[in-house]
Amino acid sequence: MNATRRGKVLEAYAKAPGKVILLGEHFVVRGSPSVAAAINLHAQVKASTTLDNLVKIESSTFTYTYDWSKTNLQTGEGGFARNSAAAPWIPLLEELKKRVKHPPPGLRVHIESAIPPSSGLGSSAAISVSMISATAKALGLTVSRRKVVELAFISERHIHGNPSGIDQTTSTYGGVIFYMKGEGFRRIRLGCELPLVIGDTGKPRKTSLMVERVSRYLNDHPRRGEELLSQMKQFVEDAEEALKRGDLKKMGELMNENQRLLSEVGASSESIDRMVAEALDHGALGAKLTGAGGGGCVVAVPGPGRTNEVASAIREAGGRPYVVKVDNYGLRSWRRS
Structure with a gap:
């Protein structure tokens, strides 16, 4: 130096x-x-x-x-x-x-x-x-x-x-x-462009508190916790391959499965669930919370030509949409x- x-x-x-x-x-x-x-x-x-x-x-x-x-x-x-x-x-x-x-x-x-x-x-x-x-x-x-x-x-x-x-x-x-x-x-070399729409619930959350909540669930249910960790590992490995192939449909399905697991361990919230549901109903291939959960944001992968529709659905669900690209x-x- x-x-x-x-x-x-x-x-x-x-x-x-x-x-x-x-x-x-x-x-x-x-x-x-x-x-x-x-x-x-x-x-x-x-x-x-x-x-x-x-x-x-x-x-x-x-x-x-x-x-x-x-x-x-x-x-x-x-x-x-x-x-x-x-x-x-x-x-x-x-x-x-x-x-x-x-x-x-x-x-x-x-x-x-x-x-x-x-x-x-x-x-x-x-x-x-x-x-x-x-x-x-x-x-x-x-x-x-x-x-x-x-x-x-x-x-x-x-x-x-x-x-x-x-x-x-x-x-x-x-x-x-x-x-x-x-x-x-x-680094994952993408097989196609990855469109993303973010929805901000406007409800801040403290990461450490959400981590504690999820950890408590996993510690209280050790056998189920091991099953969830195994499933998540497989989801991530499958997601890497899907992104390399440019298979956004498969990627969306995996995001939806991930959201299901996050809901089970207590990381989701009513506002997140509402935005996820609206995004999926209006053309998102997959949608889930991103980060600690309990508030904060969701991320959605819109289907072809559905980006604006997904963003509008998030707004109607009470969120602030951001149409973003990968940096x-x-x-x-x-x-x-």
């Missing part, structure tokens, strides 16, 4: 996509594989070195400033508040600061995001990987994509408790991926001085 240039103000940018989980959420934290797709809703971060001793983190919803010269993550010295909106990001910035031989006196980080928060679309992961990449570039550091994914666990654990890593991996590398916790990922690029960053 290269040291930053002392005494010179540097400015860097990064943006990263959100994600949908097409199959396998909740089961992925127990060792089952999953399939996820990066989507063309993005978070963007601008990081600028400054000549004062302050770090200023700002977004459309909060502004947080603390003294970079005195920060102590253990004691809270320097103005760091563990319960602030900026709390997940501060340890990231401190970790990057440690890697610079001559860090600048201060830093300003500006966050923008088109990804609905707390919706299952990987908003926090997209912000995390963008912040790591932009800040590293502003500090003169070279950070590989693999290292970005690793560092993002710092903030993702703060937010979600026990994340699988699928969110930041998908956001960093882009495309459609087959992912297994602890073993990494492989094949993942994390991007650039610097100005």
Whole structure:
């Protein structure tokens, strides 16, 4: 890693996509594989070195400033508040600061995001990987994509408790991926274009609480839990092959089966079920919740020529539709001085 240039103000940018989980959420934290797709809703971060001793983190919803010269993550010295909106990001910035031989006196980080928060679309992961990449570039550091994914666990654990890593991996590398916790990922080469319609229920949910609910069900029903894990593993393997063949009908059927399992373990909700049903009744080949469930979003694969109809059905069911495409690029960053 290269040291930053002392005494010179540097400015860097990064943006990263959100994600949908097409199959396998909740089961992925127990060792089952999953399939996820990066989507063309993005978070963007601008990081600028400054000549004062302050770090200023700002977004459309909060502004947080603390003294970079005195920060102590253990004691809270320097103005760091563990319960602030900026709390997940501060340890990231401190970790990057440690890697610079001559860090600048201060830093300003500006966050923008088109990804609905707390919706299952990987908003926090997209912000995390963008912040790591932009800040590293502003500090003169070279950070590989693999290292970005690793560092993002710092903030993702703060937010979600026990994340699988699928969110930041998908956001960093882009495309459609087959992912297994602890073993990494492989990119799936699609046999055809993958149209997607997302429906946002507008009801935020806390991932850690939904993970706890599902875990409780699986722990209370161990034999059934093993059956569900086995079924999910097969669904994901079949989905990978269907995507490679361009068989969206089969992919939709597998998504519907996945939604059935998610409903059984308590991850779905009335608003999700309503949107899923309306999407299927108006031309979706498959539809399911994406992410932790309990609120948040659904994702649907529309049949040929049915995209607008599916989006309208989601709106009529009380959701906000997003017609999205797969983002094949993942994390991007650039610097100005």
